[in-house]
Amino acid sequence: MRKRLGIALPAIIAVVVLGASFLAAWAFLGEAGRSVEPSSVRRLIGLSQANLSEPWRIAMTEEIRREAAAHSDMRVIVTDAVDSYGRQVADVEHLLAYGIDLLIISPTDSAALTPIVAQAYRSLPVIVLDRAVEGYAYTLYIGPDNRLIGRETGRYVSELLGARGGTVLEVAGREGSPPTIDRSAGLREEISKYPGIRIVDAVTADWLRDRAEDILVDKFAVSRAPDAIVAQNDAMAFGAWLAARRSGLGPIDIIGVDGLGGTNGGLDLVDKGILSATFICPTGGKEAVDYAIDILDKKDGIPKKIYLRTRKVTAGTIASATPPPDAADVTAPPDDADAPAPPDAADATAPPDDADAPAAPDAAEGRGAPARAVTRPIRLGFAQVGSESRWRIANTRSVVEAARKAGIELHFVDGKQKQENQIEAIRSFIGMGVDVIAFSPIVEKGWEGVLAEAKAAGIPVFLSDREVDLQDDSLWLTFVGSDFMEEGRRAARWLIGYMKDRKNADGQVRIVELRGTEGSAPALDRNRGFEATIAGHDGFSIVRSETANFYLDQGRDRMREILASETGRIDVLFAHNDDMALGAIEAIEDAGLVPGKDIVIVSVDAIREAFVAMIAGKLNCTVECTPLLGPQLMKVVQDYMAGKDLPTRIVTSEEVFPAEIAKKAISERKY
Numbered sequence: 001m002r003k004r005l006g007i008a009l010p011a012i013i014a015v016v017v018l019g020a021s022f023l024a025a026w027a028f029l030g031e032a033g034r035s036v037e038p039s040s041v042r043r044l045i046g047l048s049q050a051n052l053s054e055p056w057r058i059a060m061t062e063e064i065r066r067e068a069a070a071h072s073d074m075r076v077i078v079t080d081a082v083d084s085y086g087r088q089v090a091d092v093e094h095l096l097a098y099g100i101d102l103l104i105i106s107p108t109d110s111a112a113l114t115p116i117v118a119q120a121y122r123s124l125p126v127i128v129l130d131r132a133v134e135g136y137a138y139t140l141y142i143g144p145d146n147r148l149i150g151r152e153t154g155r156y157v158s159e160l161l162g163a164r165g166g167t168v169l170e171v172a173g174r175e176g177s178p179p180t181i182d183r184s185a186g187l188r189e190e191i192s193k194y195p196g197i198r199i200v201d202a203v204t205a206d207w208l209r210d211r212a213e214d215i216l217v218d219k220f221a222v223s224r225a226p227d228a229i230v231a232q233n234d235a236m237a238f239g240a241w242l243a244a245r246r247s248g249l250g251p252i253d254i255i256g257v258d259g260l261g262g263t264n265g266g267l268d269l270v271d272k273g274i275l276s277a278t279f280i281c282p283t284g285g286k287e288a289v290d291y292a293i294d295i296l297d298k299k300d301g302i303p304k305k306i307y308l309r310t311r312k313v314t315a316g317t318i319a320s321a322t323p324p325p326d327a328a329d330v331t332a333p334p335d336d337a338d339a340p341a342p343p344d345a346a347d348a349t350a351p352p353d354d355a356d357a358p359a360a361p362d363a364a365e366g367r368g369a370p371a372r373a374v375t376r377p378i379r380l381g382f383a384q385v386g387s388e389s390r391w392r393i394a395n396t397r398s399v400v401e402a403a404r405k406a407g408i409e410l411h412f413v414d415g416k417q418k419q420e421n422q423i424e425a426i427r428s429f430i431g432m433g434v435d436v437i438a439f440s441p442i443v444e445k446g447w448e449g450v451l452a453e454a455k456a457a458g459i460p461v462f463l464s465d466r467e468v469d470l471q472d473d474s475l476w477l478t479f480v481g482s483d484f485m486e487e488g489r490r491a492a493r494w495l496i497g498y499m500k501d502r503k504n505a506d507g508q509v510r511i512v513e514l515r516g517t518e519g520s521a522p523a524l525d526r527n528r529g530f531e532a533t534i535a536g537h538d539g540f541s542i543v544r545s546e547t548a549n550f551y552l553d554q555g556r557d558r559m560r561e562i563l564a565s566e567t568g569r570i571d572v573l574f575a576h577n578d579d580m581a582l583g584a585i586e587a588i589e590d591a592g593l594v595p596g597k598d599i600v601i602v603s604v605d606a607i608r609e610a611f612v613a614m615i616a617g618k619l620n621c622t623v624e625c626t627p628l629l630g631p632q633l634m635k636v637v638q639d640y641m642a643g644k645d646l647p648t649r650i651v652t653s654e655e656v657f658p659a660e661i662a663k664k665a666i667s668e669r670k671y
């Protein structure tokens, strides 16, 4: 925390200059009535808002104010950039000069605000809300899953139009902004599955009701009315309805996004029958304050990204569209002495019947179970991939230990690298009537059947480590794990920098790739991220790519075969995990070559043995992919049981470790 009393002269001047606007902001936030002893303020938060005119942003700011007001040692200073990115840069500079402890920023423009956010991040924690900035120079991003929102609007409009199909008009927000791009992409991705439905037109109304109304009155005067309208926020949806009414059109199904309360908010518009549905777009304000406290308290396990869940609200569900009650503690974890012994792999014992277990709510709604006053431990079934690598063993240890510490009764099954084993385990958990199921899907596809059975049984499913590729996003509740695409990009970006002055005379960088398990999320996405990044750089190419299933011995055997059969020069090995890289190093040495020199090696995971290899000069870089997912998984399970709203994706925070920092970093490694 900074000593505000010792503020240097420039900062004092900044404070004087800013006094008026901050006082106004302070008054806006209702802080004016509270006595503020500077010394009592331990957490001074600066909130740089894109604007304070959009209802959704006003709701976000109010949510932050309300949440902060519950903490006597916290104050929030809000600045309003009035949708000007130049002004927002100045706002952030002023807040930094004022000596805030943590910055929350909701950018007007992602690219324009990236530099100032990176500058702030160099001196204090930064939470980016709603619109992301480029890169990763911030502490935590919290925002809606805009692509999922787009898919959900597409799914619902296809339900409304049904088998007869029809025409759709899209009303989009500001051109080029991330939510506009991602919601449009999600809508089109979903609509493409229904040949009878066509998006016949799209207009841009910059999130504004009046602009939507004006544009559409003109449009309806010269073109046939669509069968449905999908607007990217409720304000524009309302504008579309007003335009249709002014144009004398018959009833049109209109869908919006945001789901705010208040007169003419999305919930009100649905209640009045003006909108067929709205999709609640959580502002993230509450989560931002909760995580700000954890960050300032230097808690472990702060994720890198949190994608908040949307929820559909129709006339039939409007009554339940109220925020969940604050939940009391759900289950008092038993004393350590009562904690269940760590499970062995075969454990799938049936727990006693539990008459008081209320039916879990619809997991698709993303809402947790009603708060439960049960005293028994939460029952969690976990189906693991197997034990193919050091990463996996560390992951299992993290899950088991975190369950024990949380007093959660863990039923653990080792899938032994077979999807059918994991499916069987999930079925056994359903049969046992566990409260929650979690698993790390060995591959992305083929889970619809068993997950539909879990949903029918009212048992929510959490994804740990790896994601699935399903048509129906409602079959799982929350994903906790890494961004594998970014890991592939990071490996490629490091390689491109490293090879800058090390290319051969022909200017070519010939890469061999050892892939993880075919069809698994990490193998698919690390390859995608890596290939997409080298594609923009002349001379870099993957000349051989073989799968070694994340195993050390298979990495060694494949590399041996490649060295024996590859006629061209091999400059680089990109291995999807450290175990395969370590195996390949053995093969490279057996072939009389020097790993790390004759063949540059970059891999993923950042296990301790990779650091040993880097210190020995045999490995050049490892990209971190943390297996320590247990604590975050147990937190989200407990939040579910407490009836809290859950995010759709929690993405972990990770780094890149080039060999030159291995010696310094190895002592800090936790796996």
Ligand code: GYE
Binding pocket: 388, 389, 390, 391, 392, 465, 466, 522, 550, 576, 577, 578, 579, 604, 605, 625
């Ligand atoms: O990279 C590898 C493990 O799913 C991210 O699986 C995990 C991968 C990890 O076998 O070592």
